[in-house]
Amino acid sequence: MRRFWFFALLLLPVLVLANIEAYRFDDPAKEARYRGLIAELRCLVCQNQNLADSNAELAQDMRRQTYEMVQNGSSNEEIVTFMVQRYGDFVLYSPPFRPSTALLWIGPFIIFVVGVVILLIFIRRRNKEPEVELSSAEHARAQSLLDNKK
Amino acid sequence: MKARYLIPFGIFMAIMAIFVLGLHKMSEDPNFARNVPSVLIGKQAPEIVLPDLFDQSKMVSSSSLNGQVWVLNVWATWCPECWREHDFLMYLAKKEGVKFFGINWRDDEAAAKKFLKDKGDPFVAVGFDPESRSIMNWGVYGAPETFVIDKQGVVRWKNAGAMTREVWEGELKPLLNKLEKG
Incomplete structure (x- = not known):
């Protein structure tokens, strides 16, 4: 019995997934679009959350706006444009490639290239290190040490 | 030769310094992290x-x-x-x-x-x-x-x-x- 309750408790976090507002859609395709949109639009108040995750009041209103536009037959593109015209590219979780966002897109590759270059320099320098020449006395000593091992 | 092993430590300290400075700047200016540039500048004002x-x-x-x-x-x-x-x-x-x-x-x-x-x-x-x-x-x-x-x-x-x-x-x-x- 105790075990049962233990597993039942594990299911508790799933309840969190229950949505805050239940919007009714006349068409499942619209509902899917709505879910897609609120997942890719960013909440401006808590900037590391999307609209779907955020409980901020502005996010609630932006979800309602998205819902109304989906219900009224706006395309995904129209809704995204509506948001970008007001809040800028910042509202998108995957911002378009523009001069202002170039660093965001290219940055990781620049860091990668710099890393590879440093690695190559490091390896080359190591190969160039001169081999240590041993004198005949040292050779003899090494030989005797190796013989002793046997 | 020993100094080499201090390099990762040095990098770590440099990153920490950047974090501390960043946090310090944020705490001084409440709008620092939130100032999203407005796209409306230079555009016709929406009617209210x-x-x-x-x-x-x-x-x-x-x-x-x-x-x-x-x-x-x-x-x-x-x-x-x-x-x-x-x-x-x-x-x-x-x-x-x-x-x-x-x-x-x-x-x-x-x-x-x-x-x-x-x-x-x-x-x-x-x-x-x-x-x-x-x-x-x-x-x-x-x-x-x-x-x-x-x-x-x-x-x-x-x-x-x-x-x-x-x-x-x-x-x-x-x-x-x-x-x-x-």
């Missing part, structure tokens, strides 16, 4: 048509200020910075002749009315926007936010955060003077 805070059977419209230089202020009684800046807004409206159009955002109607009754009303008109209908057109994501609109109806400036004497003297006043002449 909202129920009048004082009489919701009537509407207020920003078109009443067309042809003038005016300032939009988005505020609410739940916003601490709005309380802080209010006296200064009163001063600007009464002594400097700034024309403020107010949007009361997602607020309690009675609390908002009481706020203006107790502390004075710096606004030409106040629209009541409990559902973010109008503020969303302006890309507002917090309160207070302040915009300047010129005689041609173009948005020229935006400030997120409280209006202070430094902001007024450093940015807003010179801009308003310039726009009044233009």
